[in-house]
Amino acid sequence: MLLKEILSKYPKDPEYLIEILLEYQTSKKNHYISPEDVSRISGHFDIPESQVCSVISFYTLLSMEPKGRYVVQICHDVPCFVNDATNIYEELVNVLGIKEGETTPDNLFTLEITECLGCCNEAPAMRVNNQVYTNLTPAKIEKLIKDLRGEIK
Amino acid sequence: MIQEKVVSKRFGKVNPLSIDSYIKYDGYKGLEKAVTMHPTQVIDEIEKSKIRGRGGAGFPAHIKARALANAQGPKFIVCNGDEGEPGNFKDRMLMENDPHAVIEGLAILAYATGARKGYIYIRGEYQNAIKIMKATIQAAEEKGFLGENILNKGFDFKLEVRSGAGSYVVGEEFSMIESIEGKPGRSRVKPPFPTDKGIHDRPTLINNVETFVNFPHIILVGGNEFAKVGTPSSTGTKLISLSGNVKNKGLYEVPFGTSIRDVIFQLGKGVRNNRPIKMVQLGGASGPIIPEYMLDMSIDFDRFENFDSKTGTGAIIVIDDRYDIFDILLINMKFFVHQSCGKCAPCREGHIQIVNLLNKFKNHRATEKDLMSLENLANVIQQTSLCGLGQTSMTSIISSLRYFRDDYFTKVRY
């Protein structure tokens, strides 16, 4: 969705900054807020750019760095750790060929480690964009990544 | 049967996306009854029920409600659906499986306190719950359970969903208030407390999702009846998020007073492959780690107070004998390094030093002096941090030093 459309959905009040930034970032292919976005948003609310930046840098789901089309976030907190999350992470490294914090050269995938996703009853868990995947096994990972690659082609 | 279902009684029966289905299962009956009572009577029932907050600290709910009711002018109520504490999933399950119950609880409290505006703050990771709660608010407005002139009783209450964007500390009250104002979620110095000066410096009450869901039930059965379940210090039931190495991970609801062992072995069916339990972490990353021999402890706020922590969220993470306590502690402490908002030095710098010290133990490079440093530093962080994050983050370290001291000694190099 266009930034303009998202801005017009919300009251013109910087209270809604976090919601707007998250919704806009989710709608973008490369999942980040660019410097141009920042200046347009600050202009819209008539607030300093630094205020927008301070919000983006505080919240971990918001980013000023471009990411891949699919942001893969694997949980590594205790409930997942004791349910084999380390192996799942290794499998992701294996199939994607990248490590935590990196993006594949074709800009399809970014791999991240995330905090608890609140699915500990179905650990290990991960999120790809807004979709949560649970009870992961290396075989499931291989298939999912293959499917996501296929979707693009 | 050790389960007793109150807040989860409709799970699996009610269609969460249908208000008619909710009404069929006694939905909005608590609100309908509440509006026939005087607002003070509603708070009296909450007081008689002796319900304590389900967000971790176990603060008596009626005190905050009374304080907000006594405040003049515009005021706000907030439902805390941030659920950032690793190992917890109860609030997500409540919002996804019985969302109208959350709204009914909020509306009852709005009536009792005179708040005209409320927020449901949901962590950004819970996109599904956010979507469901937004749709539920709309459905409730259309049927006259929210909005203007609710149930033709002339009281108004507007509700709005606010989404987080990845931050653990915003679960803390003042951080959440900052976040609702659209700012970075850095805490404020207390006092004044939120019920004096919260959102836009107006009186604000914050309760956990599960706390709110109890209110309709309290009003329907009466406070005294509610208080018959549980223990004298902790009335009612508690949702338990059971995870880790148990056979049946999942959400369970038990009366307070149930033992942790019964939850793990009767409901969770014990440990996978029948391995021995090495340790159990209660509450989440900021909760204590206890050994197997302490599992007969009952789920009760008074027992939990010994740990100075947010044990009361009801998370139970079972860890079997394949795991090293230092790996578990390191995961906890790296979490806090990452989540510190950086406002005060003990928390910002302290957690990094704690990680360095734990790594020395893990790699058999620690000395007895390191053991003393760890103990001292943990106490400094706990005592001098500005907000609840640093004040509770050391619970796992301090409890491990008490109950797993031998694990430390086996790693010390003499």
Ligand SMILES: Cc1cc2nc3c(=O)[nH]c(=O)nc-3n(C[C@H](O)[C@H](O)[C@H](O)COP(=O)(O)O)c2cc1C
């Ligand atoms: C760092 C930190 C994180 C917290 N996270 C949550 C949370 O995710 N959900 C919650 O209900 N309470 C959380 N709390 C507790 C809240 O500050 C507050 O006590 C609670 O929402 C009050 O509701 P209750 O009285 O119904 O328990 C957190 C506290 C701290 C210090």
Ligand code: SF4
């Ligand atoms: S204790 Fe930590 S999270 Fe809380 S104010 Fe200080 S630095 Fe921020």
